[in-house]
Amino acid sequence: MLNNALWLSFWGSILSYLVCAILAGIQAGKKDPRMRIPLAFLILGASLHGLHFGCRWMAQGQPPMVQQADLFVLLSLSAVLTYLTAGRRLLPSSAMGWIALMALLLMAWQAREGSAVKPLIPALRSPWLTIHVFFCMVAYGALAMGSFTCFWILLRVSPESQQQVRRWVPFAERMIRIGYLFLTLGIVTGSIWAQRAWGRYWGWDPKETASLVTWIVYLAYLHYPKGPRSVRRAAFLGIAGILCVGFTWFGVALLPGLHSYQ
Amino acid sequence: MRLLRPGRTVALWLFWTTAVALLIGVFLPSSRSISYFHSPGLGLLWLLVGLATLLCFPKSWRRHSGVSQGLSHLGFVLVLLGVLVSGRLAKRGVLALPEGGMSHQILLQTTGMQENLLDLPSSLRLLRFEIDTYGPPLRELHLLHWSDSKQRWIPLKTVPAQPGEILETAGWRIRVVHSVDMTGGPGESLVVLVGPKEQEEQRVLFASEPHDPQSFLAQDLRLFYSAHVDVKAYRSTLQVEKNGTQGEVLVTEVNQPAHWEGWRIYQESYWEDQGRVWSRMEFVQDPGVGVVFLGYLFLVLGGLFGVLNGGKPHAE
Numbered sequence: 241m242l243n244n245a246l247w248l249s250f251w252g253s254i255l256s257y258l259v260c261a262i263l264a265g266i267q268a269g270k271k272d273p274r275m276r277i278p279l280a281f282l283i284l285g286a287s288l289h290g291l292h293f294g295c296r297w298m299a300q301g302q303p304p305m306v307q308q309a310d311l312f313v314l315l316s317l318s319a320v321l322t323y324l325t326a327g328r329r330l331l332p333s334s335a336m337g338w339i340a341l342m343a344l345l346l347m348a349w350q351a352r353e354g355s356a357v358k359p360l361i362p363a364l365r366s367p368w369l370t371i372h373v374f375f376c377m378v379a380y381g382a383l384a385m386g387s388f389t390c391f392w393i394l395l396r397v398s399p400e401s402q403q404q405v406r407r408w409v410p411f412a413e414r415m416i417r418i419g420y421l422f423l424t425l426g427i428v429t430g431s432i433w434a435q436r437a438w439g440r441y442w443g444w445d446p447k448e449t450a451s452l453v454t455w456i457v458y459l460a461y462l463h464y465p466k467g468p469r470s471v472r473r474a475a476f477l478g479i480a481g482i483l484c485v486g487f488t489w490f491g492v493a494l495l496p497g498l499h500s501y502q
Numbered sequence: 503m504r505l506l507r508p509g510r511t512v513a514l515w516l517f518w519t520t521a522v523a524l525l526i527g528v529f530l531p532s533s534r535s536i537s538y539f540h541s542p543g544l545g546l547l548w549l550l551v552g553l554a555t556l557l558c559f560p561k562s563w564r565r566h567s568g569v570s571q572g573l574s575h576l577g578f579v580l581v582l583l584g585v586l587v588s589g590r591l592a593k594r595g596v597l598a599l600p601e602g603g604m605s606h607q608i609l610l611q612t613t614g615m616q617e618n619l620l621d622l623p624s625s626l627r628l629l630r631f632e633i634d635t636y637g638p639p640l641r642e643l644h645l646l647h648w649s650d651s652k653q654r655w656i657p658l659k660t661v662p663a664q665p666g667e668i669l670e671t672a673g674w675r676i677r678v679v680h681s682v683d684m685t686g687g688p689g690e691s692l693v694v695l696v697g698p699k700e701q702e703e704q705r706v707l708f709a710s711e712p713h714d715p716q717s718f719l720a721q722d723l724r725l726f727y728s729a730h731v732d733v734k735a736y737r738s739t740l741q742v743e744k745n746g747t748q749g750e751v752l753v754t755e756v757n758q759p760a761h762w763e764g765w766r767i768y769q770e771s772y773w774e775d776q777g778r779v780w781s782r783m784e785f786v787q788d789p790g791v792g793v794v795f796l797g798y799l800f801l802v803l804g805g806l807f808g809v810l811n812g813g814k815p816h817a818e
Contacts, residue, residue: 362757414809421805449527449539452524453528463514
């Protein structure tokens with residue numbers, strides 16, 4: 241029963257995202273700016289995606305928050321939900337296709353990794369695991385949305401598109417502020433957990449340090465002015481932030497440290 | 503006309519310098535990174551960042567979004583202050599005991615890599631050390647082949663180390679007779695080898711390191727027995743003893759430290775040596791933790807106010 245639900249929710253969400261991405265690509269620039277049909281598929285995909293995450297939790301008997309594939313499932317869900325709740329009204333309609341494509345690729349990653357579950361090592365057997373990873377994933381989802389908007393701003397900084405850019409700058413700022421709050425919560429909860437597990441709130445582990453660098457880069461973004469003359473440089477900072485997130489996740493995984501469980 | 507005001511330019515330069523300095527540390531080998539992060543140069547940088555944040559504090563408090571920025575700045579300064587207190591006043595030491603062993607001293611660690619012994623208020627005896635596992639050990643028999651090109655042993659075939667299982671390769675036939683479990687440990691496996699010339703031989707295999715398989719069949723063919731157990735939790739039960747009288751019993755486990763006489767006792771690791779299990783515990787007294795956590799609270803509150811206030815972008 242559970243295996244069937246896992247299988248159906250996985251392939252159902254992948255298929256929904258695929259249809260959404262294709263339809264959004266076809267409809268881009270056409271009359272219906274709300275893209276109702278692709279949106280329906282995106283919502284269907286997100287619902288099945290959420291169901292799949294719940295099924296993984298039940299199947300594993302532990303929070304699915306340790307293996308790379310599990311984290312991709314959570315991250316992509318976070319990004320899609322952020323788009324549906326906050327980004328859809330402000331971002332251009334063609335962004336929907338890119339979001340669906342990103343979710344599709346991240347979900348598909350677990351097919352490559354397989355579904356073997358490793359039991360949690362003693363240090364990870366703590367309620368802080370769920371709290372810490374949850375905050376980090378929500379942060380990454382919101383930061384991805386904010387940096388994605390910065391990328392959009394960079395593409396459209398021209399005199400004729402100033403109207404649109406003026407709407408996106410506050411949106412990117414808001415998304416990054418939300419992401420920054422959750423990133424702070426992620427770092428803080430990780431630090432409290434480290435204090436409880438190892439007796440030190442900071443150990444200069446590569447992942448800890450890289451997440452601190454990410455935090456500083458987004459802090460620089462938040463301190464940077466975003467007037468007409470500086471919006472381009474600020475957008476570069478927003479993109480540098482998401483590159484730091486990527487480095488914290490993938491680059492640091494190659495280095496030895498307290499976070500090299502996978 | 504300048505794009506940025508002087509104060510903001512300084513702040514952004516400090517952000518970049520700190521980010522780059524930290525990034526360098528990420529790529530250093532772990533043996534060098536700790537001394538790098540505790541170096542006077544980085545300390546000076548953090549001091550500058552702290553001073554700049556303090557100088558910004560009154561100005562940020564007066565702005566429209568002052569509560570958010572003020573709380574964040576205050577939180578950040580408190581975190582740096584807490585780290586300074588930890589660096590100066592924290593005590594950290596280790597105690598390794600075998601089951602039944604007792605000590606009244608811990609080996610104190612200092613950042614200068616010097617080690618001193620420190621007396622504890624009472625003696626501590628390790629009453630017992632327990633390991634919880636997710637299940638019985640997973641025992642396997644592997645056939646390994648030496649690869650000249652990769653200069654290491656490559657797995658050819660693997661079977662569960664259970665009676666009746668058979669491995670066959672290059673004229674060799676290996677049959678598992680039985681596997682023995684030794685009190686939850688790796689145990690041993692008895693196998694019958696039948697060689698290419700039909701010679702038969704019994705051999706007992708013990709778990710060894712995968713990079714150095716001990717049991718060989720031929721020059722480039724080896725048999726390797728592994729027993730893997732997934733550890734769920736481990737804990738030490740300590741008895742406090744003073745002047746021959748027994749005091750309280752302390753239990754420390756990973757993620758569940760014990761509290762005793764102002765010390766927090768953390769279960770760190772364990773190992774086996776000549777049939778005895780040793781438990782390594784870390785003793786910590788850190789008055790900076792409270793200040794750092796208070797700083798965290800202000801940082802989070804500042805971030806929360808930043809989101810709730812609407813968080814308008816800075817003007818030029």
